[in-house]
Amino acid sequence: MSRTRLVVLGAGIVGAACAREFAVAGFDVLVVDRAGAAAATTSHGEGNILVSDKGPGPELELARLSRRLWPEVLASVAERRPAGAAGAVAAAEWEPKGGIVVATTDEGAEGLLRFAAAQRPAGVRAEVLDARALRAAEPFVTERHTAAMYYPDDAQVQPAGAAAVLLLDALAAGAELRTDCEVLGAVSRGSRLTGVRTSRGLLEGDVFVNAAGPWSGELSVRLGAPVNVLPRRGEVLVTTPLPPTVFHKVYDADYVGAVGSGAGDLQTSAVVEATRGGSVLLGSSRRRVGFDDRTRPEVLAAIAAKALHLFPSLADVPVMRAYGGFRPYVPDHLPVIGPDPRLAGLWHAGGHEGAGIGLSVGTARLLRDLLLGEPPAMDATAFRVDRPAVLAGGTAQDGHGETTTEEES
Template sequence: MNRTRVVVVGAGIIGAACARELAVAGFDVLVLDRAGAAAATTSHGEGNVLVSDKGPGPELELAQLSRRLWPEVLAALAERPPSSHHAPDEPDGVDTVEWDPKGGIVVATTDEGAEALLPFAAAQRAAGVRAEAMDDDALTAAEPFLTERRTAAVYYPDDAQVQPAGAATALLTDALRAGARLRTGREVLGAVTRGGRLTAVRTADGPVEADVFVNAAGPWSGEVARRLGVPLDVRPRRGEVLVTTPLPPTVFHKVYDADYVGAVGSGAGDLQTSAVVESTRAGSILLGSSRRRVGFDDRMRPEVLSAVAAKALKLFPSLAGVHVMRAYGGFRPYVPDHLPVIGADPRLAGLWHATGHEGAGIGLSVGTARLLRELLTGGETAIDASPFRVDRPAVLGDAVDASATSEEGS
């Protein structure tokens, strides 16, 4: 059994997945979080497990790996016997994942949108993605309340959804069953190094020693890295979601406008919105999405919520009279080249990173964890890990500026 001591910094979906993967493999794992498990970015997402929004390349390969792993991981969770007890700050329950392989439909509502969507889908098919063009009759049968103003549509049967906080809790619970430990309210304040190697992280409760440290702190990863002496250009990018009151069955897949792909891949700091509409098992409809870089400013902006609602109504006009019962927003870990950061930090031995997934962290979590474990153990990796390496220019280029994580809106 591998008893390498690993500290995972961050108990969101990425940290939980990494902790589980390593604990099940026999590592001695301790998870530290500045607040509570799944309490920040993870609890403010939609739970997307998508291949539809990623063009051919390394992120799609990671998404395909994760999509293959999710059912395997969920099956393993279901086979585990329930835990007999939990410490006060440990999560409980694995029944709230709400895995729903509902499939996704991307809809173009303009001629320009169709001209972009169909070649994009063709390139995805060449990369192994199931992407099926839909005629008008098939689209109406699949989504009867969708706008009649559509010019093209593509169905992605492998798109799925989970309840994000529930999924993170289930992964973390399984890690604890395998021997991992969780300590919440433990903020990383600095580094203890010896001979150029990270040997401990400083917290208000004293140093925490380990052989390996994994920075999985999401939007705060840049700040954690800076405190450890190795700046990393991971910044917060904010998004908001509207939640309607429960409705009769209205939306049957994850449906989004073709311009969503462009918003995901843009590096613009100003507000971008695109229509993303899907139902939950409780009957509510989630309306997204927005993207804007405002540092860690967590104020809700009515104009942002209005823009999100307006885009959603273009796809589903019948929602015009529906009541919105709440709205929520959160920060996603943004990297300028839109690729996660996974692997060892060459500047500080003992430090590894698993971050930078922006809004795709839920879906990419289990693949990221698998890749991290394979890299840590020196084995063959399921996919090429080099595009996610830490020392690429997009990650280190602006990171020397200590204000990089809060420069927008500060």
């Protein structure tokens, strides 16, 4: 009996999550990437799994679904591979350590308290920390705070490691991976996508999932169904390993505003968290510069200044490296999940901006439900492809300067 051939275009964490979800469900899955697995956006993230930064609405629902699924998925991986259960999930570095949001101005405190109050009816646990409780939780945080909120459901993973866990489980379930395989154009019968032309030849399939992250817009043009997914760049500083200094994910109350901003100029806010290796990650920045991958000293300086405002004790700590990457941005700040109404056989899973690590497993589950016609884990209407923010302006040219869809006789 033949199985449905599903081709995932992109081997970042969203593509890996989709590949695993469908492979475990019995699909014949092929994952292709123009470079290597988790080699681009995924490897340049912080690994955030957050509910704290999302107001009531569909993205928060997706975040809560994903937060529930992450430990279930990792437990399932361990259960499916009992001989090496510990090693099977260790690379993900799952840490449900919670998050703390700190305001340092009266205006920021008012906004934080108001934001948390709106989240609670939507199912988010948000607990006010007084000065003593904040000091106990984060001994080195600034004393100049006006409010603090604890979010026990925030978590963290090592992004490339987590993607590897998902992808390896997909491969164990029968999926295939092809790297250094760039999609060049589409092959269709009428209005149905039946194959993609790649740098390694023609790949045919029944279903194709566009999970190319910031390159989803460019890829969609090559497939003849443009979507308005654009790159937004962010940078992170990494300190040398330290004694225990930061115990939760800690960020300032400006972070939510920076995430929700559509401005093209530089947006920065303090985001500080430790890794298992002892290094501290300092973020974050957001700016619209296309695919310009140059690191700007002034951006790194702005990140450092914001971090020191939150953790003054880091002033003399050496920074050993900085890295930056592109996040898939949609103007209405919602991901794109579901079938493309213009081209049968094409599905989209992207546009998560900086939340793709956390939202990956929920996105994959939702996509599977929709494709199989099963009751979805949540209402996916807000993520549909044919909404104005996704289709308006989605005409960016690909690297060859033209759409490469062709008709098959």
